[in-house]
Amino acid sequence: MLTIDRDILRLSVPALGALVAEPLFLLTDTALVGHLGEDPLAGLGIASAVLQTIVGLLIFLAYATTPAVARRLGAGDTPGAVKAGIDGMWLALGVGIVLALVAWPLAGAVIRLFGSTPAVEAEATTYLTLSLIGLPAMLVVIAATGLLRGLQDTRTPLVVAVTGFAANALLNAVLIYGAGWGIAGSAIGTVLAQWGMAAVYVVIAVRAARAQRISLRPALDGVSGAATAGGWLFVRTASLRAALLASVVVASSLGVTQLAAFQIAMTIFTTSAFMLDALAIAGQALVGHGLGASDVPRVHAVTRRLIRWGLLSGVVLGAVLAVLAPFAGPVFSPSPEVQQAVSATLLLMAAGIPLAGFVFVLDGVLIGAGDARYLALTGIVNLAMYAPLLAAVAVLQPSGVAGLLWLWAAFGFGYIGARALTLGLRARGSRWIVTGAPAT
Numbered sequence: 001m002l003t004i005d006r007d008i009l010r011l012s013v014p015a016l017g018a019l020v021a022e023p024l025f026l027l028t029d030t031a032l033v034g035h036l037g038e039d040p041l042a043g044l045g046i047a048s049a050v051l052q053t054i055v056g057l058l059i060f061l062a063y064a065t066t067p068a069v070a071r072r073l074g075a076g077d078t079p080g081a082v083k084a085g086i087d088g089m090w091l092a093l094g095v096g097i098v099l100a101l102v103a104w105p106l107a108g109a110v111i112r113l114f115g116s117t118p119a120v121e122a123e124a125t126t127y128l129t130l131s132l133i134g135l136p137a138m139l140v141v142i143a144a145t146g147l148l149r150g151l152q153d154t155r156t157p158l159v160v161a162v163t164g165f166a167a168n169a170l171l172n173a174v175l176i177y178g179a180g181w182g183i184a185g186s187a188i189g190t191v192l193a194q195w196g197m198a199a200v201y202v203v204i205a206v207r208a209a210r211a212q213r214i215s216l217r218p219a220l221d222g223v224s225g226a227a228t229a230g231g232w233l234f235v236r237t238a239s240l241r242a243a244l245l246a247s248v249v250v251a252s253s254l255g256v257t258q259l260a261a262f263q264i265a266m267t268i269f270t271t272s273a274f275m276l277d278a279l280a281i282a283g284q285a286l287v288g289h290g291l292g293a294s295d296v297p298r299v300h301a302v303t304r305r306l307i308r309w310g311l312l313s314g315v316v317l318g319a320v321l322a323v324l325a326p327f328a329g330p331v332f333s334p335s336p337e338v339q340q341a342v343s344a345t346l347l348l349m350a351a352g353i354p355l356a357g358f359v360f361v362l363d364g365v366l367i368g369a370g371d372a373r374y375l376a377l378t379g380i381v382n383l384a385m386y387a388p389l390l391a392a393v394a395v396l397q398p399s400g401v402a403g404l405l406w407l408w409a410a411f412g413f414g415y416i417g418a419r420a421l422t423l424g425l426r427a428r429g430s431r432w433i434v435t436g437a438p439a440t
Contacts, residue, residue: 004298004305009283012309014154016147018145018161028169029186032176032269034332038260040183041333043123045263046114049248050124051131052270054099054240055138060230060237061092063147067288067368069150074292075436079212085147090218092143096136098382103132104338105282114252120259127187134191137198144201147208149285160200167194223352231373239379243386247411254403260342261404264332269349269412272317276342276357279309287368294435301371303427314357321350341401344407352412356421362423371432378422386415 007228027046034041043312072081111124168190175185209216242412244266251262283306290299325346329339366375389410398406426432 004286004301005232005275007286008279008302010385011149011152011154011282011285012278013287014158015149015281016275018154018157019274019281026176027267027271028165029190030264031332032172033183033186034260034264036176036182037244038121038256038333038335038338039119040115041263042120042256042260043183044127044186045124045259045266046111046120046248047124047127047131047250048263050110050265051135053245053325054103054135055142056241056244057237058092058095058133058139058383059093059142060371061088062149063233063237063284064230064368064372065089065143065146066149068194068286069368069370070152070285071148071292071370071436073151074289079214082147082208083152083214084356085144085150086214086216087142088146088217089140089201089205092139093136096139100132104129104134107132114249116234117256117331120256123183129189130184130187132178134194137191137194140198141194141201144205147205150288151260151283152285153245154281154285156204160197164193164197165415167196176227177414188273193324230372232273232376232408233367235376236379239321239376239383243383243411243415246390247407250390250407251404253394254399255399257335258341258407259336260333261338261345261409263403264328264342265345265349265408268321268328268346268409272321272349272353273319273356273360276310276313276360277364278351279306279313279357279369280360282306283361283364284367284368287365291369291433291434296433296435299433303365306365307358307427308335310314310357310361311329311354312357314354317357318350318353321346321353325350336346341404344401347405348408350410352416355413356416359419359423360415362427365427366423367434370434371426374432375427377425378419382415382418382422385418386410389414 029044030041033044044386065085068084068343069081072078074085095421107129108121108125111128114121114124141160148154148156170348171189171192172186175189176183177185179185195411206216236393245265250261251259254262283302286302287299290296290302307313328346329342332342363375392406393403393407393410397403
């Protein structure tokens with residue numbers, strides 16, 4: 001068990017730094033934009049929800065690549081592992097360019113679907129339109145990160161992510177307040193940082209390809225294989241993003257103050273989720289490698305240890321959130337109403353974080369095992385279980401802080417609880433254990 005714990009820590013600790021750096025991009029934007037007023041902050045909430053939905057739907061570029069690369073590595077095929085990752089990067093670039101071109105003229109219409117005020121819609125449209133320029137870079141970074149994770153390297157993504165976060169923070173501060181560009185400066189600063197990170201990963205991929213003496217050209221079968229492997233994960237992620245997007249819509253119907261506070265709360269939850277997801281990343285890499293090597297006992301042992309780590313981490317993180325709850329609001333907004341709503345919501349969030357820890361680690365284990373079909377189908381079931389709870393909040397329209405608390409209870413305990421049930425039932429069986437390489 002000590003060896004397994006060391007392997008988990010070796011992968012998860014650097015992954016934690018890299019994963020936390022990603023939502024810190026949004027946290028930085030939220031903190032800086034929040035002091036521009038409620039309208040820009042609420043606009044950021046809507047625009048970031050749309051952008052994160054687009055990117056989140058394509059997270060399979062990393063989640064399908066990591067186990068595929070790890071299985072090939074476990075089976076001793078290092079050149080094949082690197083080639084699979086490079087093909088994934090080509091796929092990411094192509095998809096990113098196409099999506100950016102398609103989404104650009106539709107940005108305003110999509111923002112209006114949230115039904116907010118004209119002032120909020122204008123701010124949201126500005127941020128989303130400019131952010132689309134960085135979409136191809138975001139997806140290349142995701143795919144390249146999956147390659148390195150599959151190669152059991154989580155330290156390099158940490159260095160790239162921390163450097164990118166530092167550049168993002170500096171650029172945003174200068175462009176938002178120094179140049180006086182407001183929310184547009186926030187978007188442009190983040191885009192510049194994202195393209196810089198993508199360039200670094202391209203250099204890393206080129207060096208890896210030369211070391212293994214493989215071609216950098218995209219292989220049609222490899223690119224199509226990466227797309228096919230991610231199909232079920234796309235469905236799985238679509239159900240997650242639908243739940244988050246629907247939650248934002250309901251928050252918007254409760255009022256601008258509630259939407260602004262929900263944006264802050266969801267940003268903090270996303271940061272917490274990424275911290276827990278560090279264990280899931282370790283699970284993807286270790287389970288994929290173990291199954292590629294046909295070492296089933298080790299896979300079971302890794303799963304048991306990860307569950308314990310997830311629950312313990314959730315308890316610790318919940319305690320931290322509870323302590324910080326009274327002080328978090330002023331960091332993000334000068335509005336007393338927003339501050340009160342944020343503090344109350346964080347206390348409720350803190351109580352549900354251990355359950356989220358259980359969910360995230362099992363999600364990582366099953367992704368690492370290539371059990372994407374089950375994750376996709378149960379993702380739809382989970383969404384169906386969440387819908388009545390969300391509809392109740394939307395219909396009853398509880399006012400003030402109470403509305404936000406009911407909304408978060410539906411999400412943090414209803415939706416996350418449904419995921420815990422379906423994932424826990426699957427992990428207890430053995431149908432997800434499939435050995436050999438590669439997994440596609």
